Amino acid sequence: MSLSTIRLDPWGDLTLRVGPDGATDDYIVCPRTLARASPVFERMLYGGFAEREPSTRAAVGEWIVRLPEDNPITMGLFLSIIHGNYDETLQDLSLDEIYYLTVVVHYYDATKVLRPWATIWINHVASLVEDVNTPMLRVLWVAWELGSIPLFRIVSRYILLEFDAADFADALSCSSTQTPPGVLEHINSVRENVLCSLLQPFRDLIGHLLVEDEKPRWCCHAVWMGPHRCESIILGSLTWCLCKSKLWPLPEAPDIYESIAAIYTRLSGLIIHDLGQFDKKEDHSICNPSGMINSHMKTALTCLTLPLTRRHIEYIKKQEHILDMKIGCFKPLLITKALKHNLRFSQTT
Template identity: 40%
Template sequence: MSHKAVSLDRYGDTQLRIGLDHSKDPVVFTACSRALSRSSSIFRTMLYGETVGNEPGIISRRENQIIDVHHDTLVPMTTLLCIIHSKFDQVPPALSVDELYDLVVVARKYDMMTALRPWTAKWTKILGTNTQSTQEEITKALWIYWELGQRDAFYLAARRLTVESRAPVNSCPDGLRTPPGIAEHISSFRLQTIQSLIQVFREMIQKLLVVDEQPRWCRHAAWLGPHRCESMILGSLTFCLCRAGLWPLPDAIHVKDSILELYTKLKTVVIHDIGQTTDDPRRNHQDCNPRQYLSEAVEQVMNRIPNGRIACCDDHFQDWANDIAKKNETSSESQ
């Protein structure tokens, strides 16, 4: 089998053969065993014979200081190895969400997350600027923020995923990593919000269907009087909802649109009224048009979508900060 040789250290004493599962021509890196063991507890157990613990199957063969790494792709492994061997000029200044996701997956696998810290702020800065991100890309960014301990960016991404996700929320490819419980949380809140948005219009229709058993919606209604005002509003409302694919009004569980897509449809509903009547010009039924009422009610629902914290996630970020503090303390003591 042919392979490309790359030297990371002139005095390297360990070889890593990477890309066996992804290429016919894997790359063999000459690396420093001490740099590997200092940066990664997983590599330390590989090199010094301790049990691998919860990381089975990372090595398939070890022979004459050659470690075969089957499952990891070349690009993220190259970046990690360049970092721990101080080849900083070869570390990419910017990464796409897919590239950073792959890098974080590998860094987490080998317990090398701390090696990424000098670059994480720069790499993640661009993630939230793409307004055209797919649901899969936002999900990847969410997991990146989770693993890198970026609390504020995580909650912004979680809110965006909540409002932009279409049903089903967990429709991303199998194997895509997500923070524990977050998909269920987003799915539950998505259903609640969609139900609240639809309920605004359901209640409006009930108000328009009142006969005389309670106060009517029409501002100029008279006892046993005509229902032309409500009929005009109801007709234009149901017409627009039908055109939007929302008539009859569905239950939230049957809505495939994202919250944002549903919000856009509901905000563009056009409602007509009968205006001034010829029999009494003083009565202007424009006052009865529920357009403003519905718009404000929809906005109130959207404003209830949280920007804030999720209790279980806050615990994770606090634990992450504590772990970093302990590692920094240990590093200072060793020096």
């Protein structure tokens, strides 16, 4: 027994029973309209499947196809669009509604039916990226399915910088949220590379500070067989700072729990002391490595390659073509502002 029956076509002769047992809605639809809109429905209704049209209608009764895995509300919206039964309220869908609708449309391979609203929805979803409470994985999927490379870049970069190890583990193991295939795995691998780049200046510096007299020393005033007071002060201060930040000994990238943004904030906040004005001839403040380290870390972030492979870009461009999306369909000001927010730094790529 269905909770409700909705007739979407006055001459419809197919009933779609949508939802799990005990919570189904019946939609009376035109099967030919479904087949034209979706190759999945075409194969289901007119191919060699059990749901195909009964050969003798009088013998088997009405034509009913059960879709227990689909959500009745989202499916009803999808079917209404296919049959042209919609109004201006479609322009005002929430992020969740857009997300669930694009998941259904993707499953039935019917992306083209969303063409009239794709740009409007992308603009709306893009306006939400500055809200920390926005579920970014859903935004990522919407950008992927609606063919917006600019929004996809923003969100993938946000995930790269802001997700910690637990966030990635949850996202990769969660089956309830649809995500672009292979994208999170790729971003996670890029995350480890970026973390390595952030820590490398510290590894290099420690190596330089421990150099004996047989190699060029770190101290700008070093003399052959002279004292190592300058290097010792810097090394001690650096080690103390890293210990206080719980980053000593320096961890390997796969062992880091925190996000890139969190690690960057901690590392850039280290205050490394130097020997200072030791005497009138030697000013050891020029030996302080803080400026060099911060410059290297900023370069590692601002010059990093955005986590998009050629396969990812090709798919999004295909969706962009299907939906007739306009490149840069939302305001450049919004893109810049969102990127700055997501990066938490003054400069972005």
